[in-house]
Amino acid sequence: MSDLTPQVRRRRTFAIISHPDAGKTTLTEKLLLFSGAIQIAGSVKARKASRHATSDWMEIEKQRGISVASSVMQMEYRDCVINLLDTPGHQDFSEDTYRVLTAVDAALMVIDAANGVEPQTRRLLQVCRARNTPILTFVNKMDREVQEPLALMDEIERELGMTVVPFTWPVGMGKFFGGVLDLRKDQMRVFTPGEDRVAGTEEIVEGLSNPALADRFGAPYEQAAGEIELVREAAPEFEHEAFLGGQQTPMFFGSAVNNFGVQEVLDALVDLAPAPGPRPAIQRTVEPAEAKFSGVVFKIQANMDPAHRDRIAFLRVASGKFQRGMRMKVVRSGKELRPNTVVTFMSQKRELLDEAFAGDIIGIPNHGVLQLGDTLTEGEALQFTGLPFFAPELFRSVEVADPLKTKQLRAGLTQLGEEGAIQVFRPMLGSMLLLGAVGQLQFEVVAHRLEHEYGVKARIMPARFNVARWVTCDEADGGEKELKRFIDGNSHRLALDAVDAPTLLLEYAGELRACQENWPKIKFHALREHA
Numbered sequence: 001m002s003d004l005t006p007q008v009r010r011r012r013t014f015a016i017i018s019h020p021d022a023g024k025t026t027l028t029e030k031l032l033l034f035s036g037a038i039q040i041a042g043s044v045k046a047r048k049a050s051r052h053a054t055s056d057w058m059e060i061e062k063q064r065g066i067s068v069a070s071s072v073m074q075m076e077y078r079d080c081v082i083n084l085l086d087t088p089g090h091q092d093f094s095e096d097t098y099r100v101l102t103a104v105d106a107a108l109m110v111i112d113a114a115n116g117v118e119p120q121t122r123r124l125l126q127v128c129r130a131r132n133t134p135i136l137t138f139v140n141k142m143d144r145e146v147q148e149p150l151a152l153m154d155e156i157e158r159e160l161g162m163t164v165v166p167f168t169w170p171v172g173m174g175k176f177f178g179g180v181l182d183l184r185k186d187q188m189r190v191f192t193p194g195e196d197r198v199a200g201t202e203e204i205v206e207g208l209s210n211p212a213l214a215d216r217f218g219a220p221y222e223q224a225a226g227e228i229e230l231v232r233e234a235a236p237e238f239e240h241e242a243f244l245g246g247q248q249t250p251m252f253f254g255s256a257v258n259n260f261g262v263q264e265v266l267d268a269l270v271d272l273a274p275a276p277g278p279r280p281a282i283q284r285t286v287e288p289a290e291a292k293f294s295g296v297v298f299k300i301q302a303n304m305d306p307a308h309r310d311r312i313a314f315l316r317v318a319s320g321k322f323q324r325g326m327r328m329k330v331v332r333s334g335k336e337l338r339p340n341t342v343v344t345f346m347s348q349k350r351e352l353l354d355e356a357f358a359g360d361i362i363g364i365p366n367h368g369v370l371q372l373g374d375t376l377t378e379g380e381a382l383q384f385t386g387l388p389f390f391a392p393e394l395f396r397s398v399e400v401a402d403p404l405k406t407k408q409l410r411a412g413l414t415q416l417g418e419e420g421a422i423q424v425f426r427p428m429l430g431s432m433l434l435l436g437a438v439g440q441l442q443f444e445v446v447a448h449r450l451e452h453e454y455g456v457k458a459r460i461m462p463a464r465f466n467v468a469r470w471v472t473c474d475e476a477d478g479g480e481k482e483l484k485r486f487i488d489g490n491s492h493r494l495a496l497d498a499v500d501a502p503t504l505l506l507e508y509a510g511e512l513r514a515c516q517e518n519w520p521k522i523k524f525h526a527l528r529e530h531a
C-alpha cells in the first residue's frame with residue numbers, strides 16, 4: 001500500500017446526468033446541502049443566475065434557459081472527498097458532456113418520474129454503457145402525479161439495457177406520497193414536504209411489514225407492499241461487481257426539491273461508487289496511488305471571465321499528488337508548466353489549491369498551452385487515451401464579413417476548436433474553413449463568441465456535407481502509403497481537422513458505403529480518441 005492509498009480510497013468522482021428539467025440542478029444543490037458544503041438552499045440556482053450576469057457569451061444560455069457550461073464542485077461527506085461534475089443538459093452540447101464523462105468513475109442519473117427515460121438520458125447512458133461506468137438511478141418528483149414505479153422500472157431496464165435493483169420503493173405519489181420503503185434497512189422513511197429539513201431528521205418506522213404502516217398509509221402502502229413482493233421475485237439480488245461493471249443500477253425514489261431521498265443517494269455514492277482506479281495510457285496503465293503526479297485535460301473553458309480573458313483547463317488527476325507550485329510537463333509539446341494559481345472548486349467558489357489526489361479535478365489557468373486531451377506529468381512521457389471526438393453531423397462553411405479580419409477568424413476558430421466548442425476542418429482544396437458540430441446550437445455559440453470575444457463578425461453558411469469520417473489505414477493493410485493513395489484519390493472531399501487528422505467529408509450516407517466497398521483497406525471512424 002502506498003502512502004497515497006488512503007487519500008485515493010476516500011475519493012469519489014461522479015457526474016450527474018439527466019434530461020433538462022428532471023431536477024439535476026436541484027439535486028446537485030441538495031447534495032451540497034446535505035454534505036454541509038453549503039448552508040442554505042438556493043445558492044446553486046443563484047450561481048446560475050450570477051454567471052449569466054458576469055459572462056457575456058452566456059447571454060445565449062440566458063436566452064434559451066439552458067445550461068451551456070459544465071462545472072465542478074467538491075464536497076466532503078462521511079470522511080470522503082466527493083467531486084461532482086455537472087454536465088450540460090442540452091443535447092447540442094453533448095460532446096462536451098461526453099468528455100466530462102471520461103473524467104468520472106460513476107454517474108448519477110436523475111429521472112423525472114412523470115416523463116421516464118427521455119432522449120438526452122438515453123444518449124448519455126449510451127456513453128456510460130460504452131465505458132462500463134457504474135450508474136446510480138434517482139427517480140425524482142415523487143410528490144407529483146407520476147408513472148407507476150413498476151412501469152418506470154420496466155422502462156429503465158428496457159431502454160437502458162441494465163438490470164434495475166430497487167433500494168427503496170415509493171408508497172403512493174403526488175398528494176398521497178407517503179414516503180419510501182427501504183428494502184435493505186427494512187424500514188419506512190416518512191415523507192414530509194418542505195425544504196427545511198436536513199439530514200437525520202426524517203421520521204422512520206421500523207419494519208416493512210409493521211401493521212402500523214397499513215393503518216396509517218392504507219391502500220398506497222398495500223399496493224407498494226404487493227409491488228415489492230413482485231420485485232423481490234423477479235429482480236436479482238444486488239451484486240456490487242455487476243454495478244461496478246455497469247450491468248446493474250441501484251434505484252432510489254425521492255423528491256429533490258423536498259430534500260427527500262437525497263441522503264440515501266449520498267450514502268450510496270460513498271458506499272457503492274468506486275474510488276479512482278487505474279487509467280490506461282498508450283505506454284502503460286497508471287495506478288492512482290503511484291507516487292508521481294499525472295493527469296489529463298478533459299475540458300477547456302475560455303473567457304469564463306471576459307474581463308480577464310482567462311482560459312481554464314480542467315484536469316483530472318490520474319495519479320500521485322499535485323502540490324501548489326510544482327513543475328509539470330505537457331507531454332504533447334514537451335513544455336514545462338509551473339502554474340501558481342491552480343484552482344479547485346470547493347463549494348462553488350474558486351479557491352486556491354494546495355494539494356490534490358487521484359480523482360480530484362483541478363483548474364489550470366493558461367493562455368493556450370493546454371489543449372483537450374493533454375497529459376501532464378512530472379516528466380514521464382505518458383499519453384492517456386479515451387477522450388472522444390465524435391464525427392460531426394452538421395456542417396457549415398464560415399467566412400468573415402471584413403476580409404481584413406481573416407487572421408482573427410482563424411485565431412478565434414483555432415481556440416474555439418481547441419476548446420472543443422466546435423470542430424474546425426481545413427479542406428484540402430480551397431481556402432474556406434468548414435465547421436462541424438453535433439448540435440445546431442454550437443454554431444450559434446461560435447458565431448456569438450467570435451463576435452464578442454474575438455471581434456469578428458462571421459458569416460456562417462450552409463455547406464454541402466452531411467457525413468464525416470476520420471480515415472486511417474493499418475500497417476498490415478499498407479499503412480501510410482495506402483492512406484496517401486486514398487487521400488490523393490479523394491482530395492476534393494478530404495479535410496484536415498484541428499490535429500491534422502485526415503477526414504473524409506460526404507454529402508450522403510450512401511457514399512460512405514460505396515467508399516468502403518471501393519477502399520476495403522481504409523478504416524472509416526465515427527469516433528476519434530485524442531492521442
Ligand code: GDP
Nearest residue numbers: 020021022023024025026140141144255256257
Ligand atoms: P435541471 O434542468 O435538470 O437542472 O432541473 P432543475 O433542478 O432546474 O428542476 C426543474 C424544475 O423541476 C424546477 O422547477 C424544480 O423546482 C422542479 N423540481 C425539481 N425537483 C422536484 C421535485 O422533487 N418535485 C417537484 N414537484 N418539482 C421538482
